[in-house]
Amino acid sequence: MDFNRIKEKLNILADAAKYDVSCSSSGSNRKNKVNGLGDTGNGICHTYTEDGRCVSLLKILLTNHCIFDCAYCVTRKSNDIQRAAFKIQEVVDLTINFYRRNYIEGLFLSSGIFKSADHTMERLIAVAKKLREEENFNGYIHLKSIPGASDELMYEAGLYADRLSVNIEIPTISGLKLLAPDKKHEDFIKPMLKVKNEIIRYTEERKIIKSTAKYAPAGQSTQMIVGATGESDKDIMYSATHFYKNYNMKRVYYSGYVPISTDSRLPALGSQVPMLRENRLYQTDWLLRFYGFSVNEILDTDNPNLDMDIDPKLMWALRNLNYFPVDINKAEPRMLARIPGIGMGSVHKIISGRKYRNLNWEHLKKMGIALNRAKYFIICNSSDWERRDLDAATIKGMILQSQNSKFKGQYNNQLSLFN
Amino acid sequence: MNASKTLVYDGSFNGFLTAVFIGFEQKLTHADIQKQGQLQSGLFAETETIFTNIEKAQRVWNGVRNKSNSAIKNIYFAFLSEQNNMEALIYRYIQKLMGSKYNGATDFSDDGVLKINQLAHKVGREKHRMEAFVRFQLTKDEVYFANIEPDFDVLPLISKHFRNRYADQQWIIYDVKRKYGLFYDLNTVEIISLDLSDIHTNSMQKSTAFTDVEYEYQDLWNNYFKSTTIKSRINNKLHVQHVPKRYWKYLSEKKAV
Numbered sequence: 001m002d003f004n005r006i007k008e009k010l011n012i013l014a015d016a017a018k019y020d021v022s023c024s025s026s027g028s029n030r031k032n033k034v035n036g037l038g039d040t041g042n043g044i045c046h047t048y049t050e051d052g053r054c055v056s057l058l059k060i061l062l063t064n065h066c067i068f069d070c071a072y073c074v075t076r077k078s079n080d081i082q083r084a085a086f087k088i089q090e091v092v093d094l095t096i097n098f099y100r101r102n103y104i105e106g107l108f109l110s111s112g113i114f115k116s117a118d119h120t121m122e123r124l125i126a127v128a129k130k131l132r133e134e135e136n137f138n139g140y141i142h143l144k145s146i147p148g149a150s151d152e153l154m155y156e157a158g159l160y161a162d163r164l165s166v167n168i169e170i171p172t173i174s175g176l177k178l179l180a181p182d183k184k185h186e187d188f189i190k191p192m193l194k195v196k197n198e199i200i201r202y203t204e205e206r207k208i209i210k211s212t213a214k215y216a217p218a219g220q221s222t223q224m225i226v227g228a229t230g231e232s233d234k235d236i237m238y239s240a241t242h243f244y245k246n247y248n249m250k251r252v253y254y255s256g257y258v259p260i261s262t263d264s265r266l267p268a269l270g271s272q273v274p275m276l277r278e279n280r281l282y283q284t285d286w287l288l289r290f291y292g293f294s295v296n297e298i299l300d301t302d303n304p305n306l307d308m309d310i311d312p313k314l315m316w317a318l319r320n321l322n323y324f325p326v327d328i329n330k331a332e333p334r335m336l337a338r339i340p341g342i343g344m345g346s347v348h349k350i351i352s353g354r355k356y357r358n359l360n361w362e363h364l365k366k367m368g369i370a371l372n373r374a375k376y377f378i379i380c381n382s383s384d385w386e387r388r389d390l391d392a393a394t395i396k397g398m399i400l401q402s403q404n405s406k407f408k409g410q411y412n413n414q415l416s417l418f419n
Numbered sequence: 420m421n422a423s424k425t426l427v428y429d430g431s432f433n434g435f436l437t438a439v440f441i442g443f444e445q446k447l448t449h450a451d452i453q454k455q456g457q458l459q460s461g462l463f464a465e466t467e468t469i470f471t472n473i474e475k476a477q478r479v480w481n482g483v484r485n486k487s488n489s490a491i492k493n494i495y496f497a498f499l500s501e502q503n504n505m506e507a508l509i510y511r512y513i514q515k516l517m518g519s520k521y522n523g524a525t526d527f528s529d530d531g532v533l534k535i536n537q538l539a540h541k542v543g544r545e546k547h548r549m550e551a552f553v554r555f556q557l558t559k560d561e562v563y564f565a566n567i568e569p570d571f572d573v574l575p576l577i578s579k580h581f582r583n584r585y586a587d588q589q590w591i592i593y594d595v596k597r598k599y600g601l602f603y604d605l606n607t608v609e610i611i612s613l614d615l616s617d618i619h620t621n622s623m624q625k626s627t628a629f630t631d632v633e634y635e636y637q638d639l640w641n642n643y644f645k646s647t648t649i650k651s652r653i654n655n656k657l658h659v660q661h662v663p664k665r666y667w668k669y670l671s672e673k674k675a676v
């Protein structure tokens with residue numbers, strides 16, 4: 001192997017792939033077969049980039065040659081950049097050798113579209129097939145579903161991949177028309193639909209015949225770029241909800257637009273990446289998926305955007321003070337989960353703890369609950385609680401004041417969004 | 420009746436459980452259980468040497484497990500923390516567990532329970548970190564070799580993970596701090612101790628023990644790590660929080676090039 005040439009390609013094709021923020025390698029349950037290599041499980045972050053993102057997969061493009069010219073993409077045809085292409089065997093070797101050294105959980109392979117959607121998809125599948133069949137590799141494989149790829153190929157892809165994804169990128173159809181005029185909305189939807197239907201079919205069959213082969217066991221995901229087309233948070237979250245519901249998405253990712261172009265349709269070079277906004281969207285996503293909120297409770301026509309100063313749960317609580325205060329020792333779990341400053345972990349601790357005794361402030365503090373936020377919304381076994389009739393603006397002001405500036409400028413788009 | 424006494428065990432987990440058994444048998448309300456060689460008690464305390472007895476250890480293990488599965492895990496993890504005084508904490512935890520009508524392991528309003536949970540949690544985190552941060556280097560005799568230096572004694576906890584994942588390659592993970600390691604020979608995992616002349620960190624100096632190709636792949640990985648960073652989003656605080664500096668010396672991607 002010519003390592004210098006590989007290094008050049010790797011630099012180009014990893015650099016081009018990094019704007020896809022998905023790093024998940026969880027949700028699959030592939031076991032190591034006949035003393036082969038690898039397995040999948042909860043997904044491990046083997047390291048973190050200097051921008052604080054999880055590195056769990058070798059994330060590269062097969063090639064950054066592309067016949068399309070999507071304005072928001074570094075790989076677009078009209079962009080004057082170095083181009084490169086990996087050979088299939090090169091990707092296989094890199095994956096296996098990184099995996100054996102415990103650098104990664106597997107491969108995330110995407111590509112610019114060369115020749116045609118089908119031609120590109122075929123090559124991606126060839127890599128996955130080789131890994132599974134020739135290398136007996138049972139680690140994680142995430143393949144990009146190329147917009148416009150045929151149903152037959154999407155079917156085949158799911159036989160080797162753990163996860164498939166099509167990035168919708170632009171949350172509104174009008175935005176897509178503006179920035180990627182030669183791409184059609186249907187081209188994104190079609191592979192998504194095929195994958196969804198196959199997943200359902202395989203799950204049904206598995207119920208009857210246990211030995212049914214796996215089809216994309218980690219499901220599919222998509223990504224939306226945030227802040228490229230002047231869309232509102234409501235546009236984004238309603239569209240995310242649509243994908244969760246209608247395409248059984250495992251995850252929707254939100255990626256703050258990183259300026260890469262002088263195109264006047266887009267934010268100028270050097271403008272800030274909207275990282276805080278991205279973080280607020282992830283928090284909202286969590287509220288919808290794990291905390292029992294529905295999207296219209298948080299965003300609607302009157303409130304089309306999230307509050308950047310405070311997290312969305314606090315924002316919701318301040319708009320709905322009539323639900324509070326909640327009695328920690330009596331309230332149902334679903335209501336506990338709605339208290340600002342209390343995450344799901346704390347909800348469980350409260351429920352276990354209150355079986356033994358009525359909980360007071362001291363107990364709550366020891367459980368690690370963020371009382372500086374929660375205290376305005378709860379009562380517990382103590383006569384000492386915030387009984388002043390404060391209005392929403394005052395509470396918000398007091399919470400902001402008490403918040404340590406040490407957290408400012410440090411946002412994490414992975415886990416632990418609420419504590 | 421003896422309310423307090425120092426029990427000295429051999430440092431093994433079974434030894435410790437035997438000591439717990441003896442403590443319960445003698446109805447000690449406070450058992451000061453200490454590792455041999457680290458005895459710190461006062462001159463006048465009464466001491467008893469405990470001989471590890473698998474059967475007695477097993478009885479404690481089963482007793483706890485019947486009460487609560489999460490408790491048994493907490494106890495083992497907390498034990499591996501090697502923290503000062505964790506023996507006494509665990510002893511009290513087991514007392515509470517056995518005397519409670521629920522399983523006392525979930526009483527998060529109790530200080531001792533919280534403390535054990537926190538210890539177990541820290542050890543659990545270290546286990547995950549090691550599963551993530553082990554960096555194998557391929558030796559000339561085709562063994563994938565890694566040195567680690569974990570905060571807690573997590574080798575017993577990570578063995579299964581590596582055994583399952585790397586079933587078709589020989590590997591060694593060696594704890595430099597505790598001077599023992601695991602060796603998988605394509606069949607079973609064995610505990611080994613080595614006479615290491617060098618500790619293999621990510622230093623720039625190449626060792627003759629490893630293949631040439633090994634350094635090519637480290638180089639590629641190092642490059643990949645750099646190209647996958649988005650410069651306009653650099654956040655070193657977050658980076659260091661996820662990858663604390665004390666682990667850097669074994670990470671090939673943190674090699675200073």
Ligand code: SF4
Pocket residue numbers: 066067068069070073074075076077111112113
């Ligand atoms: S088709 Fe994909 S790779 Fe090509 S320019 Fe559009 S987004 Fe970029």
